[in-house]
Amino acid sequence: MSRYADYFAAERRRHIEELLAFLRIPSVSALPQHAADVQQAAEWTAARLDRAGxxxxxxxxxxxxxxxYGEWLQAPGKPTVLVxxxxxxxxxxxVELWTTPPFEPAIRDGRVYARGASDNKGNMLVPILAVEAMLRVTGGLPLNVKFFFEGQEEIGSPQLPAFVxxxxxxxxxxxxxxxxxFLWAPDQPQLLIGLKGLAAIEIEVKGARSDLHSGLFGGAVPNALTSLVEILASMHQRRPGGGAGRVAVEGFYDQVRPLSPEDRRRMAEVPFDEAAYAAELGVDTLVGEPEYTPVERLWARPTLEFNGLWGGFQGAGIKTVLPNEAHAKLTCRLVxxxxxxxxxRLLTAHVERHRPPGVKVTVTRPPGNSWPYLMPADHPGNRAAHAVLTRVYGKEPYYARTGGTVPVIPLFLRELGAYTVGFGFASPDENFHAPDEFFRLESLDRGLEAYCAYLDALGETL
Amino acid sequence: MSRYADYFAAERRRHIEELLAFLRIPSVSALPQHAADVQQAAEWTAARLDRAGxxxxxxxxxxxxxxxYGEWLQAPGKPTVLVxxxxxxxxxxxVELWTTPPFEPAIRDGRVYARGASDNKGNMLVPILAVEAMLRVTGGLPLNVKFFFEGQEEIGSPQLPAFVxxxxxxxxxxxxxxxxxFLWAPDQPQLLIGLKGLAAIEIEVKGARSDLHSGLFGGAVPNALTSLVEILASMHQRRPGGGAGRVAVEGFYDQVRPLSPEDRRRMAEVPFDEAAYAAELGVDTLVGEPEYTPVERLWARPTLEFNGLWGGFQGAGIKTVLPNEAHAKLTCRLVxxxxxxxxxRLLTAHVERHRPPGVKVTVTRPPGNSWPYLMPADHPGNRAAHAVLTRVYGKEPYYARTGGTVPVIPLFLRELGAYTVGFGFASPDENFHAPDEFFRLESLDRGLEAYCAYLDALGETL
Structure with a gap:
């Protein structure tokens, strides 16, 4: 039992009521008609921080x-964390797929159902309530804390880089x-130490002035689709038995930091059943670089994926056209x-080097690139979190990575020189971005306990 | 001056009036609301044949x-031609791009402007009027003639194979x-001796159960687009400097009849300026099999062209999806x-042989296949046409082929055992299938003269 246990037990009903109030604000950042609601959620957050002390x-x-933004900076000589x-x-x-309306939060079986319950309102309320608890119970904090909450994460944080x-x-x-x-599973914590970055290009191939008759012109006039296929096929090496293996773009791996034996050992500790994974996805085998395990490929090896490809006739039946235009969108995940x-730059140079004769090829660079991220597993922030999570969950957290991209984390590293520890209590099964999103109330309890313990530990060790 | 010259001069006004009446019938086969007009054009044709004798x-x-259908079979022991x-x-x-309404024929500068003027009403009226002239002037024909006119050519003659x-x-x-x-040019006749055939397939690639997040799954789960690109790229050999060369489908060339020195000599006689041709199309170079001239590739070498290709995200910006479905449509032109x-069968086997691991690939076979066609240049039907066209135009016709497909011609060869001589007087500049289609009245005059001479010659030599 922590020294905050009685307090949290006494305040639990109020904490839940506050979460429900927060969830009633339909702060959908993607929809212009909800801009005032996003503003209202900001003001609710500010008022809540203020009330917390x-x-x-x-x-x-x-x-x-x-x-x-808000701060508590009354621990001179102590480290500062940014929440x-x-x-x-x-x-x-x-909306019709929700059991209860998304902005009328409902509690069923110990879960709060609402849009944003888990991603991220439930989770972001936890550290506010934890700090409030510590201030009320002990009169102070063991280190300096800043709070920084944004209102545009779900649309890719377009203004955040400049703001930071x-x-x-x-x-x-x-x-x-x-x-x-989030957790690995409701009863299994993780420490997310690595994220992939992102680099995107679009390719446009133009051949003749217009689409042409494939009979009258085929065999002599460049086909934009054939040309694009040639370019795209040059971007992967083939695996011995077929299928895409290593990326074949010249220089692509030059900056890749090799995986250490320790990196590979940590990834091998994570449970992964390749056959079950493939079966669940509906494929009969996995692909990719044969020299790496699937977990290593998914988490720690850079990739090149075609996201979209189109040109020529897409209707029913046959149309004997020789297309004069073809398009591809592709993104790389970076480590x-x-x-x-x-x-x-390397992708562009590769496309230019592999341009087939007779067509014009244009490479454009859509916004959205992001840096890869890797935090030392033994960083003091991780060591403290490891100890706290092990105690709260009774299990050691995995050292996990993800092939996903969270641009704000490498942004903090580049701009503030600070690593980020993911300390959230959502579970992967909580329907983020889907109907019937929910947050477990037990995660609220465990999260509050864990946050207090984590801040206490960081005050000692960071 | 032929023995029909006075007759044609005397009847010219009537012939033109008849063509205008025929052109006023909006016999658009593609549009259901014009079905009765197509029927009316059939009845007009039948009545006109009847009146011709x-x-x-x-x-x-x-x-x-x-x-x-109609026939004149009163030349026992003589050959029979089917017009x-x-x-x-x-x-x-x-319609708004027409100078005058498409079904209100107008004569300007010696040209009749109307939909169908050149393709094919003007041209199909010529042999009817020619036979009428011969019957009126000489009382008979030098050989047996059958007429066979259809009303569904512009929609691909779906019922014709069964009917024939x-x-x-x-x-x-x-x-x-x-x-x-049609002619090579208004003052340059041609004999079209070769057509390409057609073979079509569609390829569908399916990967995982659904589209996936390219970060969370990329590098290990098969990407349907990457897999399709791998299959398609395997279908052509690369030319030495890049670009598609020979078709790489196993067995594709096994049945190809080699070009004889005589074939290549005839194709080399046709004027073809490669640089001007490429410039007009807006490409800086031609592609295809380096061992053959562009004319040989266009006319007499089989091809494989991608007509359509699609999968994944086609919208603006980036969407980091790992697509689970990809599609391609392709057609081969055959010789x-x-x-x-x-x-x-070979295409299907090739796709199956090159299926990358982890995806399902389905090949479907849309209708629309057609046989290639080649008529001996020295066939008596060509020899007689060559002599007549040389006399009427003052120039020897080219022996031409086309990469296009006209399914009815190989159909007649397979079902009736008869070759087809193209004997029409349209010119390539007459806006077939486009606004302001027209037919030159001088082509009516030359066509009538040429048809009478051709039937006379065939009566002697076929």
């Missing part, structure tokens, strides 16, 4: 949806703690120390 | 638009003469002696 609370404009989260939500469509760069001093911290994180700008 | 004229049902053409037209859209197969005896002939043909059924 946090100082200097303010709603700050970004050019898009606002951010909320991150977001108060915006995904849209609720399709302009407010480096305000946000400066020794460690970022992200509440926008340390790949630089997304360098990868875009 | 042709016997046994009948409008015959096919299950779709009707055909018209082919079609009385249906393309749609007239976009069921009426082999009725249609039996030593030679087919197609009025649905003698390739069998379209065998080519479809």
């Amino acid at each position: 946090v100082s200097g609370v303010r709603v700050m404009p970004t050019g898009g949806h606002p951010v909320v 991150y989260g977001h108060f915006d939500t995904q849209p609720a469509d399709p 760069a302009e407010h480096r001093d305000l946000l400066a911290a020794d460690l970022v703690i992200s509440s926008d994180s 340390p120390d790949q630089d997304p700008r360098e990868i875009v | 042709v016997s046994g004229v009948r409008v015959m049902p096919t299950g779709g638009h009707p055909v018209v 082919y053409g079609h009385f249906d037209t393309q749609p007239a859209d976009p 197969a069921e009426h082999r005896d009725l249609l039996a002939a030593d030679l087919v003469i197609s009025s649905d043909s 003698p002696d390739q069998d379209p059924r065998e080519i479809v």
